Every structure is written in C-alpha cells, then in structure tokens.
Amino acid sequence: MTMSSTLNIQNLTVSLRSGLPLLGQVNLTLEPGEVRALVGESGAGKSMIGKAVLGTLPPAARVSGGQIFLRGQALDRLNAAQRRHCVAQSAALIPQDPLTALNPVRRIAPQITDPLTRIHGWSTERAQARALDLLERVEIRDPARVMRSYPHELSGGMRQRILIAAAFAPSPPLIVADEPTTALDVTVQKQILKLIRELQKEVGTAVLFVTHDMGVVAKISQKVSVLFQGRVMEDATTEAIFTNPTHPYTRALIAATPSYADPSRSFSPVPAELIAQMKSEIAKEEVW
Amino acid sequence: MFLRTVLSRLLTTLVTLFGVAVVVFVLVRVAPGNPIAMMLPPGASEDDIAQLTALYGFDKSLVEQFFIWIGGVVQGDFGTSITLRQPVSDLVLARLPATLELSFFALLIAVAIGGVAAVIGARRRGSPTEAAVDLTSGAVLSIPDFLWGLLFVLLFGVLWPVLSISGRLDPRLEFDFLTNFVALEGLLRGRFDVAGSAFSHMLMPALSLALPLAALIAQLLKQNLKEVLIQDYTTLSRVRGFSETQVILRDAMRNAALPTLTLVGVQFTFLIGGTVIVERLFAYGGLGNMAIDAVINRDLPLIQGIVLLFAALFVAINMLVDLSYTLLNPRLRHG
Numbered sequence: 340m341t342m343s344s345t346l347n348i349q350n351l352t353v354s355l356r357s358g359l360p361l362l363g364q365v366n367l368t369l370e371p372g373e374v375r376a377l378v379g380e381s382g383a384g385k386s387m388i389g390k391a392v393l394g395t396l397p398p399a400a401r402v403s404g405g406q407i408f409l410r411g412q413a414l415d416r417l418n419a420a421q422r423r424h425c426v427a428q429s430a431a432l433i434p435q436d437p438l439t440a441l442n443p444v445r446r447i448a449p450q451i452t453d454p455l456t457r458i459h460g461w462s463t464e465r466a467q468a469r470a471l472d473l474l475e476r477v478e479i480r481d482p483a484r485v486m487r488s489y490p491h492e493l494s495g496g497m498r499q500r501i502l503i504a505a506a507f508a509p510s511p512p513l514i515v516a517d518e519p520t521t522a523l524d525v526t527v528q529k530q531i532l533k534l535i536r537e538l539q540k541e542v543g544t545a546v547l548f549v550t551h552d553m554g555v556v557a558k559i560s561q562k563v564s565v566l567f568q569g570r571v572m573e574d575a576t577t578e579a580i581f582t583n584p585t586h587p588y589t590r591a592l593i594a595a596t597p598s599y600a601d602p603s604r605s606f607s608p609v610p611a612e613l614i615a616q617m618k619s620e621i622a623k624e625e626v627w
Numbered sequence: 628m629f630l631r632t633v634l635s636r637l638l639t640t641l642v643t644l645f646g647v648a649v650v651v652f653v654l655v656r657v658a659p660g661n662p663i664a665m666m667l668p669p670g671a672s673e674d675d676i677a678q679l680t681a682l683y684g685f686d687k688s689l690v691e692q693f694f695i696w697i698g699g700v701v702q703g704d705f706g707t708s709i710t711l712r713q714p715v716s717d718l719v720l721a722r723l724p725a726t727l728e729l730s731f732f733a734l735l736i737a738v739a740i741g742g743v744a745a746v747i748g749a750r751r752r753g754s755p756t757e758a759a760v761d762l763t764s765g766a767v768l769s770i771p772d773f774l775w776g777l778l779f780v781l782l783f784g785v786l787w788p789v790l791s792i793s794g795r796l797d798p799r800l801e802f803d804f805l806t807n808f809v810a811l812e813g814l815l816r817g818r819f820d821v822a823g824s825a826f827s828h829m830l831m832p833a834l835s836l837a838l839p840l841a842a843l844i845a846q847l848l849k850q851n852l853k854e855v856l857i858q859d860y861t862t863l864s865r866v867r868g869f870s871e872t873q874v875i876l877r878d879a880m881r882n883a884a885l886p887t888l889t890l891v892g893v894q895f896t897f898l899i900g901g902t903v904i905v906e907r908l909f910a911y912g913g914l915g916n917m918a919i920d921a922v923i924n925r926d927l928p929l930i931q932g933i934v935l936l937f938a939a940l941f942v943a944i945n946m947l948v949d950l951s952y953t954l955l956n957p958r959l960r961h962g
C-alpha cells in the first residue's frame with residue numbers, strides 16, 4: 340500500500356458495458372522484485388486483472404470503479420497517450436500463446452529492438468546488443484541468425500523464449516505473465532519457468548504471474564491471490580497458502596492439483612457444493 | 628522447383644491467350660455486319676467487292692483464315708487495320724501507353740483514397756466515423772464507373788468547367804515526345820507543364836474509374852485491418868507503447884494488405900475493362916476508345932489485336948499480383 344509498490348490495485352471493479360461485473364473490489368499489491376501468482380479456475384478473471392493494468396481490456400469491458408497505481412502513478416488520472424507511455428515505461432507482457440504473439444511478416448530483430456529504440460529512446464547499437472545478450476540469456480543458440488528469422492521459421496518454445504527476452508529487454512519494473520507456459524509441452528514448460536525466474540531475479544522485475552497450476556505457484560511466487568468469479572478469495576504468502584490455507588476454496592484448489600513432487604498422489608476436483616455456496620454468498624453481498 | 632513453377636505458369640498463359648484468340652476470332656466473324664461492305668461506297672460493283680474480300684482474305688474458310696492470322700501473330704504481325712490501313716501492332720502499341728497511364732493513375736488514386744479511408748475507419752472502429760466510412764463507401768460502390776464519368780462531365784465540364792474533359796494533352800503545348808507515355812515522360816524529363824496538363828486531362832476519367840475500386844478497397848482493407856487488430860501481436864505492440872495509428876501502419880497494414888491484394892488485382896483488371904467506355908466519354912485517345920471505333924467499323928483485325936492485347940495485359944497483371952503476394956509474404960518467399 341506504500342507509494343513504493345510497483346503495482347497497487349485498490350477496489351478495482353471491471354464490468355461489461357451491459358453492466359455485468361467481471362471483477363469486483365479487487366485489491367492487490369506487488370512490491371519491487373516480488374512475484375505474485377494469480378490463481379483460480381478458468382473464467383475467474385485472472386487475465387482481466389492483467390488487462391486492466393496494461394490497458395488492453397476488450398472493447399466490451401471497462402474499469403467501472405477503484406484505482407490502479409503503477410509505481411505510484413494513478414492510471415485513471417492520465418489521458419490515453421500518457422497512460423500508454425506510463426504503461427510502456429513501467430510494464431511488459433509475456434503472452435500466453437507464442438504462436439500468435441509475433442508478427443508473421445516481420446523479422447525477429449525489429450520486434451525486439453523497435454520498442455527499445457522508438458519508445459525507450461535507445462540507440463540502435465545498444466538495442467541490438469541488448470537483444471543479442473538476452474537471446475543468449477534465454478538459451479537461444481546462434482542468436483544473430485534467429486534475429487534475422489521470421490516467426491514461422493522457429494518453434495513454439497523458441498518463440499516464447501524470444502517473447503520473454505523481449506519483455507525483459509527494457510528491464511521493466513513490472514511484467515505481467517499470462518499463463519506463459521500453457522501453450523507449450525511439459526518439458527519446455529519447465530525450462531521457460533526457470534528462465535523467467537532467473538531473469539526476474541537478475542533484472543529485479545516484479546511479476547504478476549497468471550496461472551491455474553498450483554504446482555507452478557509453489558515454484559515461482561512469493562505471494563498468491565486466489566480468485567473466484569472476479570473476487571479475491573484469499574491473499575497470502577505462498578508458504579501460508581500451502582501450509583495453512585484459510586479459505587475452503589483455496590484448500591480445494593490445492594487438493595485439485597496433481598503434485599509435481601508426487602504425481603501418483605490422488606487429487607480431487609473442487610466440490611460442487613462449495614462452488615454453489617460461494618456463488619450464493621457473492622450474490623447475497625451485492626456490493627459490486 | 629522455381630523453374631517448374633515459371634514454366635507451368637508460362638504454359639497456362641499461352642493456353643489462355645490461345646483460347647482468347649480463338650474465341651475473339653470466331654465471335655467477330657459470327658457477329659452481324661460485313662466489314663467489306665462498310666468500306667465501299669454504296670453501289671460498288673460485285674467485282675470490287677470480290678477483289679477487296681480476297682485482299683483481306685475473307686474468301687477463305689474460317690479455319691484457314693484463323694491459321695493465317697495466328698501464324699502472323701506469333702511472328703508479331705497482327706494484320707492490317709481495315710479502316711486505318713496501318714499495321715494493327717503499330718496502332719495498338721501507339722495507344723497502349725495512354726490506357727496504361729490512365730489505368731495506373733486510377734489505381735494509384737483508388738489505393739490512396741481507399742487506403743486512407745480504411746485506416747481511418749479501422750483507427751476509429753466502432754465509432755460513428757467508421758459508420759460514415761461504411762456508408763460512404765457503400766454509396767460510392769453502388770455507382771458504376773461510367774456513371775461517375777457522366778456525372779463529372781456534367782459537373783466539371785458543363786456546369787462548372789474547371790477541368791478539361793477531352794483528350795490527353797493541351798494541344799498548344801510544344802514538346803517532342805520520345806514515347807507515348809506523355810505524363811510519365813513529362814515528369815521524367817522535367818517538363819512539369821506537360822505532365823501537369825496530362826494529369827489534369829486524366830484526372831476526371833481516372834477518378835471515374837478509381838472511385839468504385841477505392842470504395843471496395845476501403846471496405847475490404849478496413850475489414851482485414853480489424854481482423855488483424857485483434858491479434859495478439861498488435862496487443863503486444865500497444866503494451867509496448869505504440870499508438871493505435873502506429874500499430875495499424877507498422878504491424879497491421881502488411882498483414883491486412885495480403886488478403887486485400889488478391890482481390891484488388893482482379894478488380895484492377897475490371898477497372899481496365901472500364902476504360903473502354905470511360906475513355907470514350909472523355910474522348911481520351913487510348914485503346915478503349917480505339918476499340919469502340921474498331922467495333923463500329925467492323926475492323927476485324929484491329930478488334931482482334933486490341934482484345935488480344937487486353938488479354939495479355941490481364942495475364943501480366945495477375946502475374947504481378949502473384950509476385951507481389953510472394954514478396955510480401957515471408958512464408959512463401961523461402962518456400
């Protein structure tokens with residue numbers, strides 16, 4: 340809640356133009372260099388939080404209440420151009436699907452260096468050197484050749500590594516990673532997670548890490564926000580979430596996750612009665 | 628691989644052109660009207676008619692005539708115009724530059740107007756501005772090129788005569804042309820008075836031809852841009868700090884231009900077809916205008932020559948479109 344927070348979201352409400360709420364009274368903070376996982380079932384509103392921060396909400400949705408502070412700057416006080424500038428200077432996105440996140444008709448090099456030269460005002464040489472450096476860092480062999488390639492010449496795992504390199508290139512204080520590994524196969528997933536964690540420590544970036552995989556949560560984050568139907572059910576440290584979950588939904592989510600350590604352990608789906616009960620509680624509150 | 632593509636392409640082209648040659652040759656001969664009768668004064672003797680018929684080879688069988696003609700064509704001899712008494716190839720090639728200049732000027736106008744409208748519409752998608760682009764392009768598209776021509780003749784030729792509505796050039800201009808590309812040559816040789824006169828003569832016919840295509844480009848390119856603008860890579864560009872206009876021009880345009888290009892290529896051949904009537908309307912000395920004279924006078928060799936040239940032009944344009952599609956699409960470039 341201090342002004343030094345990288346990200347501070349207060350009572351954020353996002354609704355559809357029809358009035359239907361997608362996020363209700365969301366609060367969360369992210370301190371510099373911290374990783375916070377956003378977990379919850381599909382449709383809980385995890386991606387919506389990231390989009391509200393980055394200003395990429397779909398046309399049908401809008402922020403209808405609350406505030407977002409990015410490095411102390413209230414985003415709702417800025418006009419569109421200022422906001423775009425503020426977000427570009429402070430945040431970057433690692434998208435979910437590496438296959439659609441690179442422009443198919445442009446080579447890799449400008450897709451990494453253009454933001455650096457045109458938005459961050461770097462020299463071409465500096466941007467080029469930084470891109471090569473980061474590509475090496477994400478374990479891409481022959482980065483000079485990859486820079487000259489088109490996206491269709493590269494594998495999905497390589498493209499996601501390139502997108503990670505591009506996100507970290509300007510050393511942003513905040514990165515939103517929206518399920519960055521779900522589109523990749525399991526062996527690649529682990530490498531990608533490792534890279535994100537290493538780079539995050541190196542650059543000192545705070546990460547808002549969207550996932551529905553509690554196994555990933557345990558590996559990467561220090562804090563966790565558990566979402567259900569656009570609301571934060573529980574906000575705690577990762578350790579507390581796993582050792583002492585207070586909300587029954589959190590317990591059910593953990594129980595529903597197959598364990599990395601012990602894949603043979605049986606897991607149970609979130610009980611339907613619990614979901615029904617939470618839904619009726621949310622409906623009763625009516626404080627959207 | 629590449630060589631095989633080129634060869635098969637060349638073969639299809641030849642087959643296409645041969646087909647066109649057969650069809651046009653037969654059509655002009657089964658159409659009513661006797662070219663010989665039209666050349667001679669009324670009351671000419673049977674002898675005169677027979678002599679002239681033999682001179683132009685019309686006494687031979689259709690098949691014989693065709694092979695004599697096509698035999699000449701492969702050697703670059705397209706026969707002699709009946710009315711103008713000059714080699715068809717000379718006549719047609721002298722007129723081709725006029726039609727090419729007009730068509731490409733019209734294409735340029737169409738791409739410029741349509742492109743700007745599409746970008747504005749896509750930039751303001753979902754707003755009244757986009758609705759205005761849709762409405763205007765729909766209205767413009769519903770009026771064909773020759774009606775635009777008539778409208779312009781009335782507006783800027785008769786009611787408010789500010790632009791020349793006939794010919795290619797101000798006849799008072801003195802200039803030794805090396806080619807028949809008057810606008811291009813004027814530009815390249817720094818005679819901007821000549822180029823200016825050529826462009827002002829072309830403006831209205833070109834605009835008539837361009838408007839329907841511009842409207843089509845506006846609609847199609849806007850739709851394609853909107854489809855690209857929801858792709859993840861454009862979202863990523865916005866997050867990185869690029870403005871919507873930058874996203875459209877830098878990220879979306881080339882992706883949206885690809886599917887637009889194919890259709891514009893086809894429509895451009897229709898535009899060239901439109902020159903026939905529009906050139907007539909503005910007394911513009913191009914191929915189309917000549918084609919109408921040739922049809923009126925039943926000048927069979929000339930009609931055949933013009934149609935073949937148009938067909939060759941269409942084939943060439945299709946090839947250019949395919950080529951630029953390949954150049955613009957990296958996935959096809961190293962295939």
Ligand SMILES: Nc1ncnc2c1ncn2[C@@H]1O[C@H](COP(=O)(O)OP(=O)(O)OP(=O)(O)O)[C@@H](O)[C@H]1O
Pocket residue numbers: 355361379380381382383384385386387388397398399400551
């Ligand atoms: N473009 C849109 N228009 C209308 N509603 C939308 C749109 N995008 C998402 N929603 C709704 O917003 C809610 C939250 O969506 P969101 O994408 O944040 O879910 P999520 O938690 O990221 O789920 P997932 O794990 O499937 O990605 C969902 O109920 C979804 O139906």
Ligand SMILES: [Mg+2]
Pocket residue numbers: 385386387517
């Ligand atoms: Mg999501």
